[in-house]
Amino acid sequence: MVGEIPLFRKYPKLATIPWVSVIVSPTPVHKIVQTSTTLKRAIWVKRDDLTHTVYGGNKPRKYEFVFADILRKGKETIVTLGSIGTNHGLATAVTARDFDLSTHLFVLEQPISEGVRENLLCHHFFGAKVHLMKNTFHRKLAMKIKLMLDRSSYFVTLGASSPLGTLGFVNAAFELKEQIEKKLIPEPDKLFVTAGSLATCAGLVLGLELAKVKTKVIGIGVTDPVRSSKQNTIKLAKKALEIMRNKDDSIPDVSEKIENRLIIDHSYFGGKYGASTKEALEAIDLAKKDELKLEHTYTGKTLGGLIDYCQKNKVTKDEITLFWNSKSSADMSPYLNQITYRDLPKEFHKFFDNET
Ligand SMILES: Cc1ncc(COP(=O)(O)O)c(C=O)c1O
The missing domain is CATH 3.40.50.1100 (Rossmann fold)
Known part of the structure; x- marks a missing residue:
């Protein structure tokens, strides 16, 4: 519906693309004070852990x-x-x-x-x-x-992570743009986000380019580097752009430009999907001080990459870095209290073997 979401406010002709309300938005943005103090620069977070009241995340x-x-x-x-x-x-x-x-x-x-x-x-x-x-x-x-x-x-x-799914993150970039305009967050120089099946990165990089926000995107790869490559991210972004331009040909063809604002970095992958790394565990501990609940497969590795980048690179004091928190922080205990592994089909019991 026209005007319903930031993307349709910017491009009303796109409102003919089927869309249904699922998330609680805009998700909050705020500075993470303890992490900023530790890293001696301003680190902000986009709270996509809060996109849904039952189970959020990206x-x-x-x-x-x-x-x-x-x-x-x-x-x-x-x-x-x-x-x-x-x-x-x-x-x-x-x-x-x-x-x-x-x-x-x-x-x-x-x-x-x-x-x-x-x-x-x-x-x-x-x-x-x-x-x-x-x-x-x-x-x-x-x-x-x-x-x-x-x-x-x-x-x-x-x-x-289809081209349609990618549009959700093009919209997220326009949501961030609106928050910058309302001065809820300074315009970030860099944004760190997890790269897995890639629609999150692809949508953000495309959306930020279209929204004319200067932020560069650093995707921290958490799966096989061949699959979660920069090339595949750009390919997906281009397909999403094609859907948009088919609806509104006034949307600029930015497919060449997006390459320059994206890095996909697999240095924190740990060799295997789901592997626990030292950087991720340290990041999880640091984030706790800012009351952020991270985990080792996705968001821990991503904040770990951000920390390492900040420690290795001298930047001006004014540089703003944004951590995109993509993992739900919803408390699942009300549901977990109502089910045990014995309620699952037998073939799944082996994953709980050390439980009595
Ligand atoms: C919590 C979380 N964050 C980030 C990602 C990565 O997002 P995407 O699959 O869009 O690259 C995933 C999934 O892979 C995820 O489960």
Whole structure:
């Protein structure tokens, strides 16, 4: 709807793209004082951990466009994928429940942590049907069969990082621009954000370019560097731009320009998705002082990258650095108190083996 979100306020012709309200926005921005003191410069945070009252983080922004497409097409079942602790899977199940849709989640194993176990329990609590797959080949086949047999099903790509999902983060960049204009935050010089399935980075870099905000984007890679590459990020941003320009040809073709404001850095990856690194653990501890709840797979590595950058690079005192907090900080204990691993299908019990 025209005027409903920052992106449509800027480009009213885009309001014909299906969109549905999912998030609580704008998400707050504020300086993180203890981290700023430690790093001797101004560090700000964008609180996308608070995008949703049940389960926030970066995914619900993408769903405003992805779920609108599902509803427009009259589909009833979502088929999607991830690792067993997938945040995307949980956010999908929570949002699907709100729209009376069902979720089929096709997952592969990953290193087990408390966070992974909690998500696995919550997937079930929020009604997702979780299919544990042996490998990517079996998973691809199983999803294909499900999509073929169930005509009401809709495939949502890994992390909802489709061109439509990317629009959620183009909108986020315009949201930030409005916050800068209202002087809620100074215009950041650099923005650190997690790069996984890439729509978050792609949307932000495209949106910031279109919004004429000077901020450079540093995506901290947390998955296989070949997959979460700069090239793939730019490709995704270009596809999102194409959707926008098809609706409004006055939108400039900035596809060349976005390359200059994006870095994807895999130095903090730790060699394996979900691996715990020293930098991430230190960052998690530091963030606690500012009452931010981070974890080691995504946001810990990203703040770890930010800290390392600040320590290695001399910058002017006035430089503003923004940390985009993309992991939900919602308290899941009200739901976790209502489910135990024994409520899960037997094949998942092994992930809780040390519990009695
Ligand atoms: C908490 C969190 N932050 C950031 C990301 C990365 O976002 P994207 O997949 O859009 O690159 C993910 C998913 O991979 C995530 O779960």
